[in-house]
Amino acid sequence: MTGPHLAYTYAIARYTDGLAQVVAALTGVAASRVHLVQPTRGRDPVAAVSPVPAEDFDETALRRHLEELAWLEEVARSHHGVIEAIAAHTTVLPLRLATVHLDDGRVRAVLDARQETFLDRLTQLADRLEWGVKLYLDAPATPPPPPPADLGPGRAYLHHRRAEQDLRQDSHDAARTAAERIDAAARLHAVDRVRHRVQQGELAPGPGTNVTNDAYLVPVERAEAFRADVMRSTDGLPGIRVDVTGPWAPYSFAAPHEEEDTAP
Incomplete structure (x- = not known):
């Protein structure tokens, strides 16, 4: 050179x-x-x-x-x-x-x-690698039901807004439950966690809204059990998608860290 x-x-x-x-x-x-x-x-x-x-x-x-x-x-x-x-x-x-x-x-x-x-x-x-776990919340599959036909315009509008709020609350509750289940399953095997900022825009490819973006430090011998338990942890929760990636070199754990509170 x-x-x-x-x-x-x-x-x-x-x-x-x-x-x-x-x-x-x-x-x-x-x-x-x-x-x-x-x-x-x-x-x-x-x-x-x-x-x-x-x-x-x-x-x-x-x-x-x-x-x-x-x-x-x-x-x-x-x-x-x-x-x-x-x-x-x-x-x-x-x-x-x-x-x-x-x-x-x-x-x-x-x-x-x-x-x-x-x-x-x-x-x-030593003998530990990083795994990424992202939780995505899909948009509701169906819109809220229409208001009863006998309601006037003002009450129909309020009824529709309340139905939308209920759907959002249901989604929020599902995301929180999923995040708790994922972390509980992951911590059965992981020895450390770093919570990153959620990904938005071009950084969040694919459908759904990214609600958690975590990195876990996992002993090599626990890798398969870690992946299997995390993927199973959200069974039965509709509208939830979990993306597990790795193993990677421990990028998130090279230095001491302070977690950011980005839980849903």
């Missing part, structure tokens, strides 16, 4: 003897080869890094690129591809998209300064 470049950092990982070979085969952001940076003392933890052109990733350029959806999608695809490949081999702490440092020396300085913190978190995440 010609010209000034920066060190794009994908993740912090637990070192293994075969990790360097795995990483050496990876192509990351800006079609650059990925390599490992180790701390000054010891081999653990390591950072997965690749050089990227400063003209695209310095502070000024990033502000401009963050408005370019196609550019962001390409970077995100490469970023997550590197992380998932490493996560298939060892425990990983994913970093935020477009985490850049001046050079490998600065990356090493971060590893040195936070070595024990990184190692503690990696120990907590």
